[in-house]
């Protein structure tokens with residue numbers, strides 16, 4: 001008999017609602033959960049390859065203990081009991097000598113992190129960290145400094161917008177299924193789309209205006225746009241008068257940043273920028289300036305994002321159909337939220353090892369900052385860190401400088417990786433605890449914020465094929481064995497779900513029909529005359545004196561990016577629709593769709609170097625080098641080259657992808673120690689490489 005199970009996809013961190021058909025215990029079909037209107041039956045290529053992930057045997061299928069040196073890849077299979085014993089027998093002396101704070105934990109964050117945060121807290125450690133220093137921290141902190149609200153406190157009504165402005169936000173490839181669908185509906189309805197990127201991605205193909213900006217000059221373009229809009233009074237004066245502070249200072253600051261100046265800096269003609277400003281003035285308030293997602297790129301990415309946030313205020317597009325809106329939570333629907341698991345555990349008051357909230361007072365404590373945590377491991381300051389749990393996170397490729405990372409990680413007494421693949425980081429660990437694939441496990445309930453808030457459930461659709469366990473089982477068991485069981489009074493996931501639902505008046509059966517529960521039938525919008533912001537003044541602060549007191553200027557003068565040294569190119573990177581970072585290059589199906597990355601290089605630049613399309617080229621920077629096929633194209637700025645992230649693994653257990661393509665992060669020298677000083681995002685796009693042809697003999701000169 002066929003039955004449909006509703007769950008949540010886990011092939012990437014977007015976590016779309018899905019429907020899985022199961023026949024006699026076997027998964028036979030997977031699609032989007034069509035009860036969710038925005039999703040329909042759609043799924044992306046990665047989601048479609050979920051069964052293939054489960055069947056893939058080039059993964060850790062039972063707990064593994066390291067035999068040789070770290071990273072050598074010599075493993076011994078172990079029982080779960082043995083693996084738990086290995087971990088706890090090493091953690092106990094660390095806890096006794098250095099206390100809980102000597103244990104660090106990083107993961108991918110997201111809606112299922114509450115249980116893991118509770119685990120870390122139960123050990124007495126403040127050192128829970130997620131991946132965001134290489135992703136959205138600049139955007140998040142910029143949002144906090146303008147609105148006092150985080151980046152996830154805003155969502156976007158693409159479908160009804162009149163004008164969407166994207167600065168390298170590659171919405172159709174670096175995708176969320178619901179977001180692309182809503183974007184495409186907007187395009188169909190005639191929305192203007194302005195796409196700004198040194199590289200014409202697929203999203204550029206959907207745009208009504210594409211600007212091939214000089215890499216690293218977004219801040220200049222944004223200052224030029226802001227000045228033009230304000231000078232011409234092309235902004236929502238009522239909204240600004242009501243909600244904004246600091247407009248006058250902003251005006252004064254903008255004086256040098258004329259259209260001609262912006263044009264010279266960015267390479268985009270002044271008349272085109274002006275035409276854009278005119279158009280956006282007609283389109284407002286149904287306008288979205290997207291503040292960026294992955295902005296761990298430039299040393300001023302925080303400020304570029306800050307101006308984008310400011311432009312949305314000038315457009316008056318906040319809490320506005322066709323603009324930005326606040327994702328509403330249970331409270332906004334007059335309902336109680338899920339009970340927190342971390343709330344069961346006493347607060348940890350200890351200072352964080354990474355300095356968030358202390359050495360770096362402006363940075364949020366919630367997500368932490370991995371690069372400064374590495375500093376702490378290395379120096380032992382503010383205190384020794386001795387053990388590291390890496391859960392659903394792969395810092396050895398997500399962070400730059402792998403050799404430097406390994407040097408620092410080697411100072412630890414214990415590294416535990418919980419993964420479903422042989423990630424580069426798991427390969428370097430002491431113990432690999434293999435988690436069930438997402439189809440094979442339950443997770444804690446999640447809150448789904450939006451115009452119609454609700455809760456969603458990931459449930460086990462099929463039984464695990466291998467000797468793997470669910471994350472919740474792993475952490476409950478470890479807590480128990482470390483004497484912290486009192487904080488986790490649960491025997492099963494059902495116990496946990498019931499605890500989470502305690503105040504909501506809902507039961508588990510309420511999730512059976514659709515996989516989720518909505519707390520409101522109608523879309524919830526706040527009264528635009530009564531908007532509240534999270535800043536000290538309650539207003540939108542163009543100048544934020546609280547942040548200035550913490551050493552973060554609100555509006556620093558523009559500083560041009562470094563020019564590539566002669567013969568060099570700025571290395572840009574990004575994603576495509578078939579892959580999620582470095583996760584699925586070895587997936588049996590996805591590796592067939594795309595098994596190798598290429599190097600985008602501008603036609604004229606390639607010609608000067610004697611490089612033709614599909615030629616093998618040598619990419620080098622310092623002692624890092626490797627060959628890759630060139631993709632010669634006009635679609636990239638002459639100063640830049642581009643490659644997809646996540647290829648070129650050196651983990652030989654991944655036989656389909658081992659050594660295929662080139663890894664971008666190996667060329668980012670010193671970037672583990674270089675970040676946007678205000679926002680904390682790493683400067684991953686501030687690296688240069690040389691590119692030379694490889695003779696047809698394959699010999700490298």
Ligand SMILES: Nc1nc2c(c(=O)[nH]1)N[C@H]1C(S)=C(S)[C@@H](COP(=O)(O)OP(=O)(O)OC[C@H]3O[C@@H](n4cnc5c(=O)[nH]c(N)nc54)[C@H](O)[C@@H]3O)O[C@H]1N2
Nearest residue numbers: 134135294392393394398418419420421423435581645665
């Ligand atoms: N050079 C360079 N660096 C980058 C980027 C880049 O483009 N170039 N991109 C940056 C960005 S935007 C981000 S978000 C980060 C992403 O960096 P990460 O967060 O490290 O990347 P993910 O691909 O999400 O995967 C993390 C790990 O989760 C594992 N995993 C997958 N499913 C499961 C599961 O069900 N359970 C468990 N336990 N583990 C699972 C995967 O095998 C993988 O090892 O990298 C950043 N770093």
Ligand SMILES: Nc1nc2c(c(=O)[nH]1)N[C@H]1C(S)=C(S)[C@@H](COP(=O)(O)OP(=O)(O)OC[C@H]3O[C@@H](n4cnc5c(=O)[nH]c(N)nc54)[C@H](O)[C@@H]3O)O[C@H]1N2
Nearest residue numbers: 167168169170174175196215216294574575577579580581
């Ligand atoms: N299929 C798929 N979808 C994903 C992911 C995935 O791994 N695979 N990852 C998810 C995650 S974690 C994230 S953070 C998002 C990332 O979403 P995005 O931030 O939209 O994605 P990236 O692929 O990092 O896009 C980077 C684009 O920025 C451009 N760029 C580089 N320098 C500049 C510059 O100076 N100015 C401008 N304007 N543009 C520049 C690059 O050329 C590239 O096209 O995608 C998410 N969605």
Ligand code: SF4
Nearest residue numbers: 009012015016044047
């Ligand atoms: S975007 Fe694709 S891989 Fe990611 S959760 Fe959604 S369907 Fe799964």
Ligand SMILES: [Mo]
Nearest residue numbers: 134135136294
């Ligand atoms: Mo990301």
